[in-house]
Amino acid sequence: MVSPVLILAIGLGTAFALGLLSQARKSFLFLVTLAALALMAAISLGWVVALATGAAMTAEIHTAGVAPPFAINLRVGLAEAALLATISLAGLFSALSMREPLLRLGRGAMAVLLVLVMAISGLVMTRDLFNLFVFIELIAIATAGVVLLSQDQRAICAGFKYLVVSQIIAILMLIGIIFTYHATGSLNIDDIVATPVAFHGAALAIFLLLIALVVELKPFPANGWALDIYTSAHPGFSALFSAATGSAALFAVDKVATYAGDAWLPLLTGIGLLSFVGSNIVALRQENDRRLLGYSSVGQLGLVLAVIGQRDVLGDAYLYIAGGLILSHAVAKAGLFWMSAIVRGRTLTDWAAIRARAPMVLAFATFIAMLVGLPPFPGFYAKWDLAQALVAAGRLPILSLILLGVLIESAYLFRWFGYAIKREAVEKGLLANTVDCGITLAAVAGGWALGWIWGVAHGEFNVLATLPVLAVVAFLLLEPLPAKVKNVLAIAALLGWFAMVVGGYDPMRLIFAAVMIPGGAVILIASFTETGRRIGFYPSAMAMYAGLALLLEATTFFEFFAAWEIMTLGSYFLILRGRMSEPHALSYMLFSLGGAFALLAGFAIASGGVQPFPLDQLGTVAADLAPYVFVLLAVGFMTKTAAMGLHIWLPGAHAEAETDVSPMVSGILLKAGLFGLFLMLMQLGRQSLWGVDLTYVLVWIGAISAFLGAVLAIFQEDAKRLLAYSSISQMGYALFGIALMNHLGWLMAMMFVINHYVYKSMLFLAVGGVYKRTHTKLMYKMGGLITLMPFTFVSVLVGIIAMSGVPPLSGFGGRWIFYNAIMDAGLRLPLILIFMAGPIGFLYLFRLIHTIFLGQLKDPHRKLKEAPAWLVAPQMIFVAFLIGFAVLPGMALQKVDGYIGSIFGDQPLVWSGRAIASEFGYWNPVAIMVVIIVVFVSVFLILLAKNHDAQKVKQFNIVFSAERPYRPETTHFAWNFFAPYRKAMGFLETPVVSTFWGGVTDGINGVGDFTRRFYNGNGQSYAIHVVLFVVAVYLIAMGGVA
């Protein structure tokens, strides 16, 4: 191993040496610069590997041949090495990104860049306070220099503002350093730690030093100067500024915090949280991409600062957590800045141009997932461990603030991603070139590699090493194949996985697995209709399925949570594919993340920081905590099942999704929430909070969802929205059943799991097929399609009979179990809502079939054909299944019934032959079916005998209002179909919940918009902000000390 000091020597030496080379041969100079940076990167990477594998010990480098504290010394441990590698790689790629201005301005600019990278590296390595100052000043001056590389004239103003603030920082820092020296007689950080401090001004000295370093982190709100740099500098430099300078400055704070002592940590936490939450709120209203990234950088640095402030409780995990967050931030932010070089326009919507290049979309998605902390990236592992540690230390408020900040951050990041995927792309919006794309992809590769490393280091569970996630990666690589080939592979993958795992599951998991995995395969049959390559669909879909597969496999909290997040991410990308789904996908993502954070907190409280915590030990949580765990987990799961109040994402998300996506996210994805609820209630059982039985609350929520979901469904004009609201209602039933906490309630919920999957998938596919032909989802624009699309009609008919619970189809079984369940429950009032929801469900279902398939055929539709065979095929499978399941419900339910019996210790149902009896009643599905068929056939034969020769008449062979109609539009009664109902019950349609959530988001946005006026652009004001910030923190800190 070569000495790490060579990193400094190479940087500096090359910078000096450039002056000796010919100014004219710019390409050569540039190559030399790149080579130097590459060499620096190679050395630091070598150290990373050596330190991580234990091949080398932490390097202590003495200068001047004298041991510290008398001479400056440097240190390279694993953390330093990792940062050095990040810095030098960022430097290398940024140099590539800045190739044009570097070549234009020549060796001076290259030298400045080299010195900048060298200085940032020095800042990481040095253990001497004053040396730290020197490196910071070098960074400041080099920054002022590199900012000038931007073609943007505003960069000059930005550079000047930056210098003004640097002056203030320098003044504070020097005073801090000299008085620290006076107090301790040493400038060496490790030496200071070891020395007892006598001088009572030392606290103030430490404060000045710390605050100077903190200001260097651009804390909100004293950071207008930094934002201007992000906005106007060359993106290559901004990448460096955010990724390298920011990380190194954080590391400097960490070093100083070590000797300053734990008393200062709360202050750092406070500043960090303020910065994180504040700048994210301000960022909400930002439309300039680079400035947005600036806000996000400030926020991320604040987050890590808060983590530094929590180091006292993080213990051994500190490096893992802080490192995970810093590296995620560095890679993602650098990647995004580099990417911004290929986008011509500067508003967020201009990023729609990247859509033309699939790898860039992948890159964008990767970076955003990294920033938000989604699996499989390091931030995810860090977030998990952080939550565990914070909760274990009883610092729940801090965790809540952090999660709030992440949520707000994800709001604007995912909104931005939505713009990129959905907005109109301007002509020539892309300045695509190989180099910029290349370095962006390098960052992507880095991100995935880090994800792998963090997964390995986590020890418990490496997301990327699981077969389902590997399959997702494989599908990413298979993207160039045609869609049909990928579809075959996807179906094979799902079935293969199911065959592999099916043996080990208990009956309940088996039902869920069957619905999620082979169930997904059946829906995928419909995807054969798609031609071309269908870029993006398969990785997203497989990510969702991977999440679901892992969810069923999960044995610990962490595995469960990881699976949950993967599923969420995959489904978000799927939903976003819909034509008009941009806002809905966003709200889906935000609600899902919010729900996931509730899960995170709930799991953390439950485990009390013990890791790994087995999922089946959830029941052992302390009795006083259990209700809170219950609430948090329930909220998390109910977000997924779209219980009333948390449902507003669902209608849009499901309705606007693609034809084959809607059944996936509706028929399959919603079951994940039910699965979670089952797991939770199985372990926690009934819990009371403030004297209220929480399962009663769930029962009420279920009943209200079932009722209001149905009411809202009948007022929809859009067929898919109608089905979406119907899902809310159906999930309400299932939630109701689970929350009854008795055997039959659970059995009913399981029945809903199966039934809802089948008929909702079927109906979505059917409506999707109609949409494919008619190009509209508005039901009143259709009508009379029965003869043109008979198969689709049959599937809708069977679907609505099944869903409404009319015998003889399988929905009736659910109702029958439901009645038996409530006989046991001892609950009365919520039932009223459920009773009412039943017939209301009938209303919207009738509307669905009537307005689409019956009534008057419209002129533009006269030549329509049946839906594509690939869409009809899975529907027919579902029809067959529904009929089979109606006759033989035992084939799926009997085992589950036994399993649930083993949980509750009772066996209320008696399965004798094909008949089922309970304590209260009985049900013989075969007999029902036979009686109905026999009667039906008999009556039909009578009619046929008389009317077999009935004359087929034409469409308008009716008389209406004393004339024969000729326009289908005026004759088809479809729009506002249940007008009387609206008159009577329309008040239930008041969008209370949407108004509430709208108010919340508007409020936060308003705060952001108001706050950002603070950044008035005046460099002097920014300087005043900095001083104000320092003084305010001083007063608070001293108040805290006093």
Place this chain on the structure above:
Amino acid sequence: MTFEWIQVPYALATLFIILNYGMLMTAVVRKLAARVGGRPGIPVWQNYIDLVKNFALRSKINHGVMYYLGPVFRLTGGIGLILFVPTIYGSSWAQNFSFSGDLILALYFIFFGTLGMALGAGESGHPHSAIGVSRGLAQVTAAELPMALAVFAIALQYQTLSITGIVEAQQGGLFHWTLFTNPLAVFAAMFAYVGTMMRSPFDVVLAPQEIPIGPPTEYHSAYLALMQTNRVIFPIAKTIIYMNIFFGGATTWAEFAVKVFLLYMIPAVIGVVHPRFRVEQSIRFFLKWGLPVGILAILTV
């Protein structure tokens, strides 16, 4: 209870009795209503004449498959409902196929015919049929609610969902009837009974048919015959359920005849003295009056 072949002729016999009883009784009720209005009314065998005439009609048209099947669904619903409910308590042969399912089956099977009919009428393309369906469905959601609550209340009361079980529990005298043991539930259920018998004030659903161009004219010949058949047996089937669970059931055909007639008269009487509600008015009515009674019923069990 299990299936034996002898149950088939037994069930057919029950069906035959009910059909004829229904034919006559509905005619009688119409005649009574006419007399109240000072008109002579129809002869009591009028239903038979109509039936025969309709079956014999030779002019018949067809709007499509669902149109064709609509009456089949409708009548299947009526017949099935009778077959799933035991008619006479204690009779060895009038139990029909009630082993197939309990009260819940009966309650949900009511919708079978409604659904089929609605679909058939829908395919005719006539807007009035759609309007009628829309109104009917809207009204029934509110009207059925007290019934559902009442059923739940008495299921709790008797701790069974089996119709036979409920009837059994009411044996042993007038005051064992649900009517007296749980008057609230019965009161609530009667809201639903009156509300779903297609009589005034809750018969606005039929209004589009009254203009002489509605679904009944679209449905003609044997279609109409099937519907008419259903029209006489379906109210009886429904009344049987009410009789069984609220009014002690019937142990003989005579008791059956009397109870059904009296029950059937309730909506008829209410109907002749009340004007029509609009749909939203009837919805509000059921929510305002029927629902609270139903809630009281389940809360006081």
Place this chain on the structure above:
Amino acid sequence: MAQIALATGFVLILAGLYGALTNRDILRMIVAFTIADTGVNIVLVAVGYLPGRTAPILDAAVPVAEAGQRIIDPVPQALVLTAIVIGLGITALMLAYAYRLFRLRHSLDISTFTELKW
């Protein structure tokens, strides 16, 4: 003695900061910062001062053996040299920027350079 030097240094710093934060003219701001820098340097040197001692140069007056008792702290002196150079570097840089800004807008009023905001 040391306190006086310290106080002088601090007063210069405060005066410099006040000037830098109130003057809109960029050149005046730069001058104000140099004043503040000077103050910092004075503070640095003052901290190294020990009463009654001499400069840290080992010559005839200060034999090596007695050095520990005779000289003042050399470290702040070394530091201040670095600080001065750095201050000079930044000042020069700011002047260059000021020149560029003036060329941009023909104004040296900092409140006119506010295109970047919010």
Place this chain on the structure above:
Amino acid sequence: MIRHVVVALLVALLGIAFWTLTAGYLPDAELNRTAAYYAAHAQDEVGAPNIVTGIIVTWRGLDTLGEVTVLFLTSAVIALVLTQSKTPAGATGAGFLPSGELLTTGTRMIVPLIVLLGAYVIMNGHLTPGGGFQGGAILASGALLTLLAEPTRRFGHSVIARVESASGLTYVLVGLAGMMIAGGFLDNGILPLGRFGAMLSAGAIPLISVLIGLKVGAEFSSILESLHETEDA
């Protein structure tokens, strides 16, 4: 006006913090251990009678390297800042009156002396007050005088740049040599310490001083030159 009041208030609050520092300040009675170590080992470790130079060049050599780099950066950045807004070539210096004979001659006489003094200060940095920075600054003052006396005069940019680069590179190499053959990066022990107090003693300190002197002189000159060239016509 509000701005003034707010700033005054802020500065006053900051003043309170500084006052705490001043009021609580007690000068040390003895050298602290770092300083004591330097005093005790100036002779045997660095061999420089001027302890400050010893600290600057050796013990805190990395700072000094950084410091040199600061100047290097400044000159490079200023060149960058100003190249983008140089006055057009033809207009250079056209607005100046020619300097008088007296001034020109005086300058020619004094500049060599200045250079000599600079060289002296540099070379004796380890013995007496002075050193590379101070000497370098003196050298640059010579350049300044030249520029002031003859506004139209141009230095050879490439010469300055080469001196600057070569001395910087050598400095780094000397530092690396310390790592190779002595105790560590920037160890002055790569050359023999020699006789304490002699001109050629203290190991590499004189060499480094020369390099610093050259570099600082070149950098200052370069900065001055760049600033000078911005003069508007």
